Amino acid sequence: MTLLTLEGVIAGYGGGDVLQGVDLDLQPGAIACIVGPNGAGKSTVLRAVSGLLRPREGRIRLEGADITGRHPAEILGLGVAQVPQSNGLFPNISVRENVLMGGYIRRRDKALLRRRYGEIAEMFAVVRERADEKAGNLSGGQRRMVEVARSLMLDPKLVLLDEPSLGLDPKALKQVFGTIKTLIDAGKTVLLVEQNVRFGLRLATDGIVMESGRVLLTGKADDVLNNPEMAALYFGGSVQEQRRGTVPTPSPKQSPATAGG
Amino acid sequence: MSTASSSAATAPSETPPPAASRRRLPLGGWGLLPAAGGVILVAFPFASDDLFWQNMLILSMLFAIGAVGLNIISGWGGYISLGQSAFVGVGAYTVALGALKIGGNPFVWVPVAGVVAGLLALLMGLIAMRTRGHSFVILTIGFLFLLQLIAINWDELTNGTQGLSLPIPMWDIAYQYWPFYYAMLGVLCLSLVTAWRIRRTKFGTGLIAMREDEDKASTVGVNTPVYKMLGFVASGVFLGMAGGVYAYYLAFIDPRGMFDIVISVQIILCMLLGGRGTLWGPVLGAFLVEPLNELANQQMGGGNSRLLIFGGLMALVVLFLPKGILPTLKERLTARRQRGQAGLVGARLDGPLVIGERTAPAETTVAPGEALLEVKGLMKHFGGVKAVDGASFVVPQGSITALIGPNGSGKTTAFNLIDGTMTPSGGEVWFDGRRIDDLPPYRRAHLGLARTFQITRLFREMTVVENVVAPLRSFSWGQLNTSAMRGDEAARAEELLTFVGMERFRDQKAAELSYGQQKLVELAQVLMLDPKLILLDEPAGGINPTLVARMGEMIRTLNRQGTTFLIVEHNMPFVLGLCDPVLVLARGACICEGTPGEVQKDERVLDAYLGDDFVLERSAEVAR
Numbered sequence: 001m002t003l004l005t006l007e008g009v010i011a012g013y014g015g016g017d018v019l020q021g022v023d024l025d026l027q028p029g030a031i032a033c034i035v036g037p038n039g040a041g042k043s044t045v046l047r048a049v050s051g052l053l054r055p056r057e058g059r060i061r062l063e064g065a066d067i068t069g070r071h072p073a074e075i076l077g078l079g080v081a082q083v084p085q086s087n088g089l090f091p092n093i094s095v096r097e098n099v100l101m102g103g104y105i106r107r108r109d110k111a112l113l114r115r116r117y118g119e120i121a122e123m124f125a126v127v128r129e130r131a132d133e134k135a136g137n138l139s140g141g142q143r144r145m146v147e148v149a150r151s152l153m154l155d156p157k158l159v160l161l162d163e164p165s166l167g168l169d170p171k172a173l174k175q176v177f178g179t180i181k182t183l184i185d186a187g188k189t190v191l192l193v194e195q196n197v198r199f200g201l202r203l204a205t206d207g208i209v210m211e212s213g214r215v216l217l218t219g220k221a222d223d224v225l226n227n228p229e230m231a232a233l234y235f236g237g238s239v240q241e242q243r244r245g246t247v248p249t250p251s252p253k254q255s256p257a258t259a260g261g
Numbered sequence: 262m263s264t265a266s267s268s269a270a271t272a273p274s275e276t277p278p279p280a281a282s283r284r285r286l287p288l289g290g291w292g293l294l295p296a297a298g299g300v301i302l303v304a305f306p307f308a309s310d311d312l313f314w315q316n317m318l319i320l321s322m323l324f325a326i327g328a329v330g331l332n333i334i335s336g337w338g339g340y341i342s343l344g345q346s347a348f349v350g351v352g353a354y355t356v357a358l359g360a361l362k363i364g365g366n367p368f369v370w371v372p373v374a375g376v377v378a379g380l381l382a383l384l385m386g387l388i389a390m391r392t393r394g395h396s397f398v399i400l401t402i403g404f405l406f407l408l409q410l411i412a413i414n415w416d417e418l419t420n421g422t423q424g425l426s427l428p429i430p431m432w433d434i435a436y437q438y439w440p441f442y443y444a445m446l447g448v449l450c451l452s453l454v455t456a457w458r459i460r461r462t463k464f465g466t467g468l469i470a471m472r473e474d475e476d477k478a479s480t481v482g483v484n485t486p487v488y489k490m491l492g493f494v495a496s497g498v499f500l501g502m503a504g505g506v507y508a509y510y511l512a513f514i515d516p517r518g519m520f521d522i523v524i525s526v527q528i529i530l531c532m533l534l535g536g537r538g539t540l541w542g543p544v545l546g547a548f549l550v551e552p553l554n555e556l557a558n559q560q561m562g563g564g565n566s567r568l569l570i571f572g573g574l575m576a577l578v579v580l581f582l583p584k585g586i587l588p589t590l591k592e593r594l595t596a597r598r599q600r601g602q603a604g605l606v607g608a609r610l611d612g613p614l615v616i617g618e619r620t621a622p623a624e625t626t627v628a629p630g631e632a633l634l635e636v637k638g639l640m641k642h643f644g645g646v647k648a649v650d651g652a653s654f655v656v657p658q659g660s661i662t663a664l665i666g667p668n669g670s671g672k673t674t675a676f677n678l679i680d681g682t683m684t685p686s687g688g689e690v691w692f693d694g695r696r697i698d699d700l701p702p703y704r705r706a707h708l709g710l711a712r713t714f715q716i717t718r719l720f721r722e723m724t725v726v727e728n729v730v731a732p733l734r735s736f737s738w739g740q741l742n743t744s745a746m747r748g749d750e751a752a753r754a755e756e757l758l759t760f761v762g763m764e765r766f767r768d769q770k771a772a773e774l775s776y777g778q779q780k781l782v783e784l785a786q787v788l789m790l791d792p793k794l795i796l797l798d799e800p801a802g803g804i805n806p807t808l809v810a811r812m813g814e815m816i817r818t819l820n821r822q823g824t825t826f827l828i829v830e831h832n833m834p835f836v837l838g839l840c841d842p843v844l845v846l847a848r849g850a851c852i853c854e855g856t857p858g859e860v861q862k863d864e865r866v867l868d869a870y871l872g873d874d875f876v877l878e879r880s881a882e883v884a885r
Contacts, residue, residue, distance in 0.1 A: 013773045014592065016599050037805045038777030056600075085776055085803075087716060137646070140668035163776070166803050167715055169667045169831050170871055195777065197806050234807060 001063065003028045003189050004049065004158060009058035011048050017056065018044045020213035026158075026206075031180075031190045033204035033221060035197050035234060041213040042193040043085060046160045049191070050082040051075040062158070073105055079157035085166065088147045091136030095146055098135045099127055102153030116153050123182055124149045141172025145179050152186075159183060161192035165199050177203065197234065201225040209234060295541050298548075302446060306439050315438045319510060321551040322445040323349075326503040327528035328535070328543030329452045330496040333459060335529075336537035338492040339472030340393075343525045344385070344401030347408050348378040348497040350519035352504025354412065357425045357514055367427055367509040368444060371502050378501020379494045386493040390486060393475070402522065409520035424515030427508060441510040445503060449544075452499035457540055459495060463733065464741040466723075468492050469538075470731050473720035476682050481732035482706035482790060491741065523568070527554065530571055533578050536585030538722075545586060550574070614814055616760045617753075619791055619822050625658055625709075626694040633658040633794055633825050634679065634710075639688035640849075641674050648674040650849030651688070656794065661816060661826045663840035665833075665860075667870050671849040672829045673715055676796050680712045681705050693793060707735050709793035713800065715829070717779035721772035725763060725782050728771050729754040732789040750789075757785040761815065777804040784815070794825045801832040813839050833871070837861065845870065 004026040011019045018041045026032055034042045047053040049060060051072035060068045067075055081102070089098050099120060103113045121128045126142045127149050135146060144164055151159055164176050173196075180203055183190055194200025201207050207224030209217040217230065224230060305318060327345055335341050352374035359370035389400045412419045419425065432440060459465040467488045470478035479485050508514045527550060535546025553574070557567035582589055627633055634656040641649040649671040656662045664672055677683040679690055681702035690698040697705050711732075719728050730750045733740065746754075758764040761781040766774065771782065780803060787795055800816070801809045813835060816826055830836050836843065837857040845853040845860060847869040853860060860866055 014596055014599070035805075038781070038803075038808060039775040043775060138669075142668075163803055166776075167668070167799055167831070169665075170833060172668050173831075195803050195805055234805060 001028070002026065002061075003030075003063060004191070005059075005061040005064075006045070006049070007059040007061075009045075009048055009055045009060060011044060011053050011055040011058075013044075013053070018213055019048065019055070021058070022048075022210075022213070022215055024208065024215060024218075026189060026191060028157075028189055029187065030206050031184055031192070031204045031221075032206040032208055033200040034191070034193045034208045034210055035195075035200060035224075036210035036216070037234065038195075040210045042210055043162055044213075045210070046082060046162055046191065046193060049075075049158075050080055050160055052082075076154065076156075077105055079154070080160065081151035081154060081156035081158070082160040083147045083151050083162060083164070085162040089135040089138075089143050089150075092134060094132050095127060095135055095138070096131040098146055099150045099153060102150035106154065113153070116155065120149050120152055123152075123186070124179070139172065141168050141175050144168065144172070144176050148176075148179050148183065152183075152188075156188065158189045158191065161190060163193055163195060165194060165196040173199065197225070295544070298544075306437070306442055310437060312437060315442055317552055317555050319438060319442055319445050320555070321548045322442075322449045323503050323507050324528055324531050324551050325544045325547035326445075326449050326452050327500045327524070328531035328547050329449075329456050329540075330498075330500045331528050331532050332496075332537060332539075332543045333456055333468070334489075334492040334496040336532060336539070336543070337460070337465060337468040337472060338489060339468075339475070340489065340492070341398050341529070342401040342493070342496065343398055343522065343529070344403075344405040345496070345500060345528045346519070346521055346524035347385075347401075347405045348382065348500040349504035349507065349524055350408060350412065350516070351381050352378050352501035353508030353514045353519045354419065354425075355501070356505035356508050357427050358418065360428055360509075361425065367505070368440070371444065371448075371505040374505030375498045375502040378504070379498040381501075382494040382497035383490060386490040390489045390493070405520055405522060405525065409516050412516035412520060419516065422515060422517070424513055424518075427512050427514070429512065430509075438510070441506060444506045445510075448499055448502045448506065451502075453540070453544070455495065455499070458742075460540060461745055462741060463743050463745055464488065464491065466727065466731055466745045467733070467741075469723065470720050472538075473722060474718050476702070477714070477718040477720070478731075479702035480680050480682060480706055480712060481786065482703050482735070483731070483733055484703050484736040486701075487736070488741075523571070526571060526575075527551075530575050530578070533585055534574070534582070536587035536589070539585070539587045542585050542587040614760065614811070614818055616818060616822070617756050619824075625793055627658045629659040630657050632656065632691070633693060634827065635689075635691040636675070636679065637689040637691070639675065639678055639690065640686045641671075641678055641683060642686045647849050649678060649685075652846065652850050653688075654844050654851045654854065656825060656827050657842075658825055659820070659823070660842065661820050661828065661840045663836045663843040663857075664827060664829050664846060665831070665836060665843060665870060666846035670846045670869075672846055673798060674849075675846065676712055676798055676829065679796060680710060703733075703736070706732070706790055706792075709790070710796075711787035711790045711792035711794070712796035713780070713783045713787055713798055715798040715802070717776065717783045719771040719774075719779055719783060719786070721770070723771055724768050725758065725771055725774070726751070726754050726767040728782060729757060729785050729789055732786060734790055754785070754789065757788050758782075760788075761785045762811075777808065780804055788819070792824065794827065795819075797826060797828045797830075799830055800828060801830055801835045809835055833861075 002025050006022050006024040009019050009022040010017050022045060034045060036042055044053065048055050051070055051074070054069050059066060062078055062080065067078060090101065100113060100117060103116060106112060121131070124145055126145050130138065135143065138146065161180070164180060165173055168176060177199065180190065192200060201221045201224060204221040207219055207221040208215055209224060209230055217224065302318065306315060331342060331345055355374040355377045356367050356370040359365070359373060360367040385404050389397055389404070392400060413421055430440070467478065467483045470483055471485055471488060475485055531546035531550045532543045533546070534549060535544065536542025553570060554567050557570050625633060632655040637653050639649050639652045652671065652675055664675070666672055674683065678685045681700060685698055689696060692705065692708060692710055697708065720731060723731065730746045755764060758767055761784055763778060763781050763785065766778065771779065774782065780800065784800065800812050804812060809832065816839060820826060828840060841856055842854055843857050843860040844851055845866050852865050852869065853863050861871065
């Protein structure tokens, strides 16, 4: 059964429509990566799914149930967690408190939160080791990992990631790559937006190319990445060569989830 | 701003409206409403001799003047003042004391009241403007109470709590309150014309830039201290004059009635209800709140009931109408008009890169290859954290220098120290032959130093083109009164937006752009300064891979014209293909410097930054 379906979604921010009829299907367990030019509406798709932006027309379904226009907290409760583009952590509270904020809508259920927090601390070394540090003191890569960790507090079915690679140095990129792999291993479905096309499509099972508020092409990630036309138009340079470039492959000696620093 | 309507989301094929049509007087269309209101106000005393209504309108105008003034410093400048009634009090006492101690008709003293209020605002501004946010608000309250205290205790001058009685008006009783009424109307017109003019000048856009992001405004050359101070003065002058008229109208003043914080609160409420940041909103708010106030006084026993109404109304406005009446209405109308229209969406860019000649003389005192920027032993400590710890490096004139290093190695902090957003704990920064680390950011921008931000910092409520023309290359008093967007500036902005490929978005609000688009606009924005050196913080982050190549071309093109670059970036192929020399920062200090070839072989760099598997993959990138 399809996990997420978008049917003819039209949405915008008040200055006209950015999404001009988006259709999309996402199977459970898929890692779909949206790529495309700047301003094509990639982040807007994520915002529409998480309920931050109300579509003007069209339907969004989660496991068949219509969630169009629902409140973001309600959609979160149904199992959709979003990791925003930048600066999503509260810098003046500790890493632990930040992660616990991810379970805010279940805050009454202390036992559940404790259990989930334990599981997450198990998964993410940075949460375990720097729990009492202020989130503002973490490096860029560590912050991203805490953001991803926080999104798991409600054990979501679907995780929306907006440009996880943004502003990360090559080493941190590897850590975050590993972190997302952890998500996949945990059985999550992931919809991510990524400008670092090589990074995104290497992670993903499915590729989605957007332009001008519409979906231009969908397919297996490898096929999209190797599509010569797409490569020329959107990926820049010679893809074949770039794929052998700085694509962060977690080195075997370094387990992704335990990478700190 | 209600009058600067932008037709943002036209279909991509439509050409944008000519710039002139967006700069006309706020008349015509919706502008007819205030005109009609003005006619009614002028004609009212002729139509009705009801003193209740005349009184209510005089007081409404007093609060309108206060709210229009407050809007200059708060709605546009972003500084909330709870001390506005100090200007009412000072104006009232100036007129009363002038008429009583020196003589003459009290109306003669009204302009003097304006001057005195302006001087007081300047004095308050000098001290209060060193603070921001909540502490500024508290200081303004402090000033208000201080003045009240002085008025209470300076018996010989003010007659203390006994108050002062002004001369009885000498005109025929048939004229009722007419002189007060028209004097107040005159001051209201003056204040509106001034506010309207301010909004159309560099002064107004500078204030709005300050509201949106004060540090950023400073880095693009806005002399924020002077702008703040003058904004505060402009907010006080007309309220001082109105206070003078008010004193004569009341015929009796005392410290508690004049320096009353409730007046301040009511002024704020008027501005918030009508719509902060608009020209007419504060007026509308005043003509709604004051009648309500009178109603409370008449029907519900006055005093405490009006406090209850103000408090309740304030809460309701903040909860349900946070933007105020006019902006909310405008938003609804725009949304309805644009319903179903296709918005502007990003597409690929493949046009040629064209940019005109540089507009500022590119003279530097240093020869090509010598140090344009030199950093010596730079330090910044946050408590125990040493973000930058003795970094020293040189950016040669004419170069494209890279600054790379792990997250948290102090690159962005170094940028903040170089451009003056932060004060260093130690060390020196030299630019173009002079030491600059004691200069404010806007002075450094005037010298030709510009920077972009990792997380873009555009003025979100401004349109793209307004953002691009906001930077100022110098400061002069005359500048304050020049048009917000001169013809040559508009043309240059157009050219720069075309260069970065964002010309179609010129009338879109910056907040509505995607992250990558904001990066491009921010580049166009700092190019408006035509700087000698641009610090770019992750120019290739968050932009499409094809655009990354184009970004590289843009930087090369600008570099050929003589602009030097210092670039922080994590995209290694981009850095290695574009930059020379490459500086490597780790733990706040420069650990290595050299050509791209040298740096990527350096053991320390591989260890601290690139990771040990970089060597194996390097060959593929170099081949690119």
